Amino acid sequence: xxxxLPGEVTxxxxxxxxxxxxxxxxxxxxxxxxxxxxxxxxxxIGRGEFVALLGRSGSGKSTLLRALAGLDDDVEGGLTVDGxxxxxxxxxxxxxxxxxxxxxxxxxxxxxxxxxxxAALAEVGLAERAGAWPLTLSGGEAQRASLARxxxxxxxxxxxxxxxxxxxxxxxxxxxxxxxxxxxxxxPAVLLVTHDVDEALLLADRxxxxxxxxxxxxxxxxxxxxxxxxxPGLVSLRSALLAALGVSPEGTx
Amino acid sequence: xxxxxxxxxxxxxxxxxxxxxxxxxxxxxWQRWIxxxxxxxxxxxxxxxxxxxxxxxxxxxxxAATAVxxxxxxxxxxxxxxxxxxxxxxxxxxxxxxxxxxxxxxxGRAGENAVDPIMQMLRALPxxxxxxxxxxxxxxxxxxxxxxxxxxVSFPLYLNTFAGIRGVDGKLAELARTLxxxxxxxxxxxxxxxxxxxxxxxxxxxxxxAWLALIVAEQVNASxxxxxxxxxxxxxxxxxxxxxxLLVYSALGLLTDAVVRLLERRALTWRRDFLAR
Numbered sequence: 001x002x003x004x005l006p007g008e009v010t011x012x013x014x015x016x017x018x019x020x021x022x023x024x025x026x027x028x029x030x031x032x033x034x035x036x037x038x039x040x041x042x043x044x045i046g047r048g049e050f051v052a053l054l055g056r057s058g059s060g061k062s063t064l065l066r067a068l069a070g071l072d073d074d075v076e077g078g079l080t081v082d083g084x085x086x087x088x089x090x091x092x093x094x095x096x097x098x099x100x101x102x103x104x105x106x107x108x109x110x111x112x113x114x115x116x117x118x119a120a121l122a123e124v125g126l127a128e129r130a131g132a133w134p135l136t137l138s139g140g141e142a143q144r145a146s147l148a149r150x151x152x153x154x155x156x157x158x159x160x161x162x163x164x165x166x167x168x169x170x171x172x173x174x175x176x177x178x179x180x181x182x183x184x185x186x187x188p189a190v191l192l193v194t195h196d197v198d199e200a201l202l203l204a205d206r207x208x209x210x211x212x213x214x215x216x217x218x219x220x221x222x223x224x225x226x227x228x229x230x231x232p233g234l235v236s237l238r239s240a241l242l243a244a245l246g247v248s249p250e251g252t253x
Numbered sequence: 254x255x256x257x258x259x260x261x262x263x264x265x266x267x268x269x270x271x272x273x274x275x276x277x278x279x280x281x282x283w284q285r286w287i288x289x290x291x292x293x294x295x296x297x298x299x300x301x302x303x304x305x306x307x308x309x310x311x312x313x314x315x316x317a318a319t320a321v322x323x324x325x326x327x328x329x330x331x332x333x334x335x336x337x338x339x340x341x342x343x344x345x346x347x348x349x350x351x352x353x354x355x356x357x358x359x360x361g362r363a364g365e366n367a368v369d370p371i372m373q374m375l376r377a378l379p380x381x382x383x384x385x386x387x388x389x390x391x392x393x394x395x396x397x398x399x400x401x402x403x404x405x406v407s408f409p410l411y412l413n414t415f416a417g418i419r420g421v422d423g424k425l426a427e428l429a430r431t432l433x434x435x436x437x438x439x440x441x442x443x444x445x446x447x448x449x450x451x452x453x454x455x456x457x458x459x460x461x462x463a464w465l466a467l468i469v470a471e472q473v474n475a476s477x478x479x480x481x482x483x484x485x486x487x488x489x490x491x492x493x494x495x496x497x498x499l500l501v502y503s504a505l506g507l508l509t510d511a512v513v514r515l516l517e518r519r520a521l522t523w524r525r526d527f528l529a530r
Contacts, residue, residue, distance in 0.1 A: 069431050087431045093424055097446045097523045106442060107432035133523045153432075 022047045022157045022189030023068060026078035029213075030063050037063050039213030040077070045157065047082075048187040052200035055210035056245055061193045064210065065161050068191065083156020086188075090162040092146035094134035101130040104149045120152040121145070123185075124178060140171035144178065151182060158188040164199065176202060180225060197241050201234045202227050209244045217244040311493035319493040320500075328482065333501060335478040336467060339395065340505075343402025344463050350403065351410030351459070352452075358411075359418030359448070360440065372411055380404050381469050393474035398467070405466035406459040413455025417448030450524070453517050460509045468502060 023045040030038040037060040045051050055061040066072045067079060069087045094103050104117035121127050124144040134142060143163055150158055160179075164172045180203060183190055194200055200207045201221065209217040219240070223233050242248070293313050299305040300312030307315070323329040358368040380401065387397035421444050429439045471480020479498050486494035 071427055071430055085431070087428075089424070089428070091424070093428045095425060095428070095443065095446075097449075098442070099523075107429070107434045107438060135523065 019047065020082050021045055022049065022083065023081045023191070024078070025064075025068070028064070028067060028075055028077035028079060030060070030067065030072065030075045036213055038067070038075070041210075041214050043208070043215055045189045045191060047156070047189055050183055050190045050192070050203060050205045052192045052194060052204035052207045053210060054194065054197060054200055054207060054241060054245060057195065059210045060213060061195075061210055062161060065159050065191065065193050068157070069159050081157055084153055085157045085159060086150035086153045086155035087159045087161065088143070088146045088150045088163045090165060092134075092139075092142035092163075094137070094142055094145055094149075096134050098134070099130070100126065100132050100134060100137070100145050103134065103145060104152050106149075108152060116152050117148075120148040123151070123182065124148045139167055140175060143167060143175060147175075147179070147182065151186060151188075154186070155188050158183075158190045160190060160192040160194075162194055165194070165196070172199075177226075179203065197238055197245070198229055200241070201238060202229065207237075207241060209241065211244070217241070307492060308490045309492065311491075311496060316493045316496050316500075319491075320497045323482075323494070323497060329497070329501065332477065332479045332482045332498075333505070336471065336480070337505070339398050339470075339478065340402055340463050340467050343399040343466070344406050344460070346399065347403035347406030347459065347463070348410055348456075351407035351455075352414055354407070355411045355414035355418065359415050360444070369415070372408070376408050376412070380466070384470070384473060388473065397473075398470035398475070401470045402463050402466045405462045409458035409462060410452070410455045413458065414448060414452045417451030417455075418444055420451060421447035449520060453513065453520065456516075457510060457513045460513060461506065464502060464506045464509070 021044045023043070025041060025043040028038050028041045028043075029036065041064065043064075053061050053064065063072070065087075067075045068081065069085055094100070095106065098106060100121065101114065101117050104120060105113040108116070110116065118127065118130055121130050124147055126141060126144055126148065129137065129141060129145070134145070137145065146163065164175055167175060176199065190204075192200070192203060204221060207219050207221060208215050211217070219237055221234070221237065223231055227234060296305070296310075297313050300307070300310070300315075305312075311319070320329070354368050354372060357364040358372070359365070383404070384397070384401065387401060391397040391400060425443050425447065426439065429443050434442065468480060471478050472484060475481040475484065479501060483495050483498040486492075486498070
């Protein structure tokens with residue numbers, strides 16, 4: 001079986017990758033008052049690698065993502081990102097007074113920004129909504145626009161902060177496929193922060209569990225995509241990850 | 254029958270946005286005219302029978318005739334032109350000051366510390382009470398009138414624009430950081446458009462208070478304008494002229510309000526579409 005199994009969920013080891021990693025985090029620490037949320041955390045994300053970051057709420061998932069996004073000035077430690085970073089937030093954060101296309105080109109200092117924006121919108125299936133006001137979009141459309149806004153920047157590292165958690169189940173399935181297609185086409189490194197173990201298993205090359213301010217567990221997933229949640233390798237890994245998150249597997253007390 | 258249809262419609266169309274429509278029933282709108290017209294009729298009857306003496310309040314028919322006369326002999330257009338000029342000059346000066354100070358206070362902590370305490374102190378002053386000082390400082394010409402309007406206008410604009418800037422969603426500011434916007438881009442694309450709805454509220458308030466300030470200012474030593482016309486009419490117990498002047502004031506107030514509404518509709522289309530859904 002391709003996926004590594006429960007006992008083999010290991011502590012961090014440098015991840016093999018070609019050339020410089022897309023992101024490299026060394027001994028990253030973040031304190032809020034006397035609470036240490038990230039404690040000398042080490043992490044490397046390879047170029048084009050799809051990493052999912054799991055963790056209980058309050059485990060510091062979002063803190064790590066914000067640090068990588070450059071939104072946190074109070075972190076200590078080393079943090080290098082190769083290439084540009086783009087973020088898709090949990091709420092789509094479209095600027096309501098800018099039409100969809102203008103949301104994509106906001107701060108985009110490249111020639112033919114409008115053309116690039118239209119191409120990105122076409123890729124996420126929103127070509128005909130380019131002139132719409134964001135408040136008229138459905139939840140799924142808004143999240144797709146947010147993805148397009150991140151991708152049009154051609155990032156080396158794409159940060160996804162639970163962007164699918166507010167969507168209904170059907171829309172989420174569609175968007176999962178879309179994200180995989182976009183990732184395959186553009187090959188950015190992806191860090192997906194999520195609390196959904198199944199989502200991580202379906203999408204990622206590698207799953208990390210954040211606990212106690214560090215990467216406590218890590219597992220590579222080599223099951224070929226598209227994956228089905230009932231794949232035997234994924235089933236056992238799911239139990240292992242749930243256990244790592246402090247949830248006892250179904251059917252056991 | 255209709256109840257049955259309603260029931261099936263609900264079952265067939267369970268969307269949450271299928272709200273009941275509040276359509277005004279035909280025949281309702283004219284009913285709203287009955288009581289105002291009755292009031293005017295009673296007023297006319299009271300005046301005609303001598304129950305309401307002209308020195309207290311002229312009859313509606315007299316007022317209408319006077320309005321036509323004043324408009325015809327040029328008195329009213331001249332007075333309106335003078336008053337409108339005062340309001341526009343005062344409004345322009347007050348708007349520049351109010352908006353400028355709001356930007357200084359809104360866009361930086363240092364600016365806020367410098368400007369806001371002073372504005373909060375001045376706001377507490379009853380500005381109509383400043384008229385005696387203004388007369389001492391600026392005489393009895395146009396300056397004190399225009400400045401009083403400017404002062405009245407600047408505060409609602411300042412307070413609302415400042416609040417609007419500070420009320421801009423912090424998540425959008427964070428987004429701007431991830432999009433690598435410069436500070437100038439942040440102000441232009443996020444902060445100012447975000448503050449616009451609240452600023453327009455301030456604009457409407459300030460235009461309302463501009464007319465009020467003008468009326469008060471024109472009661473003092475004016476030799477032209479609507480206020481002068483009204484004051485002059487008082488000397489001769491011309492209640493008809495006074496009422497015409499008051500009606501013109503309110504018409505001008507409604508007109509400027511309509512202009513702002515139009516402005517709002519054009520500037521906030523992104524919100525109107527949402528609300529219309």
